[in-house]
Amino acid sequence: MDELNRKSVEEFKSSKKTPVIAVLENIRSAYNVGSVFRTADAFLLQAIYITGYTCTPPHKEIKKTALGAEGTVEWKHFANATEAIKLLKENGFTVYAIEQAMNSQQLQTLQIKNNEKIAVIFGNEVTGVEQDTILQCDGCIEIPQQGMKHSLNIATAAGIVLWEIVRKIMYNG
Numbered sequence: 001m002d003e004l005n006r007k008s009v010e011e012f013k014s015s016k017k018t019p020v021i022a023v024l025e026n027i028r029s030a031y032n033v034g035s036v037f038r039t040a041d042a043f044l045l046q047a048i049y050i051t052g053y054t055c056t057p058p059h060k061e062i063k064k065t066a067l068g069a070e071g072t073v074e075w076k077h078f079a080n081a082t083e084a085i086k087l088l089k090e091n092g093f094t095v096y097a098i099e100q101a102m103n104s105q106q107l108q109t110l111q112i113k114n115n116e117k118i119a120v121i122f123g124n125e126v127t128g129v130e131q132d133t134i135l136q137c138d139g140c141i142e143i144p145q146q147g148m149k150h151s152l153n154i155a156t157a158a159g160i161v162l163w164e165i166v167r168k169i170m171y172n173g
Contacts, residue, residue, distance in 0.1 A: 012072045017046040018166050019117040021093065025081045025133060026052040026124045027154060034065030035155035036122070041069035043166040048075040049084040049119070065155075081121060081133040093119040097129040097137045098161055100150065104140035107161060112168045120161055122154050 007015060022040055027033055033055060040048050050056050056077050057063070057070040078084040088095050098120050112118065121137065123129030134140060143152065143160055152160070 009072055012041070012044075015044055018044050018169060019115075020045045020162065020165055020169070021047045021049055021088065021117075021119040022158060022162060023049040023051060023081065023084050023088075023095075023119055023121040024054045024154075025121055025129055026127075027054040027122070028125055029154075030055045030059050030061030031065045032125065032153065032155045033059075034062040034067075034070065036158045037062065037066035037069040037073050037075075039155075039159050039162055040073045041066075043162055045073065045162065045166075046117075048073055049078060049088075050075060051078045051081045051084050081130065082136060085119075085121075085133070085136045088119045091117070093117045095119045095121065095137045097121045097123070097134045097140045098143070098157060099123065099129045099134060099140045100142050101134060101140040104142040106144050107141050107164050108144065110141060110165070110168065112165065118165055118169075120165065122158055122161075125154055 022036055022045060024033060024036060036048060055062065062070050085095055094116055120141065121129050121133060141161065143157060
């Protein structure tokens with residue numbers, strides 16, 4: 001394990017975070033929530049905002065897929081996405097819904113300005129990001145897909161989107 005150069009909990013908590021917040025809106029599966037925690041830990045995200053009926057730690061299914069990340073990643077629960085978006089915008093975040101929508105931009109074309117803080121909202125596994133939430137966002141980002149289904153599990157989508165944003169921030173594009 002030493003060879004993997006893993007941070008201790010204390011080192012993780014004191015590390016400089018990537019200015020990215022993942023927002024989970026009405027996610028049904030606690031396993032998906034745990035997976036996002038694990039991804040957020042891997043990329044040193046600033047936080048996860050949990051909204052609506054999305055379950056929160058401590059929860060046995062979150063614990064099973066998060067593998068301890070629920071104890072390292074900062075998180076906060078909001079009654080709804082509107083409350084989370086209000087706080088994000090007050091703190092200077094650009095807020096995107098991850099959704100296939102009119103005028104959405106393809107993930108690979110997303111431009112991130114120097115020192116820009118980004119929040120991305122992932123919606124319900126069946127219904128996606130709520131329309132009222134989309135209307136409050138600065139835009140929508142879509143993952144390009146060529147297959148028949150044109151949908152991804154939220155944990156998979158979060159991994160793709162969060163890595164692409166972190167990669168652009170860390171490596172300037």
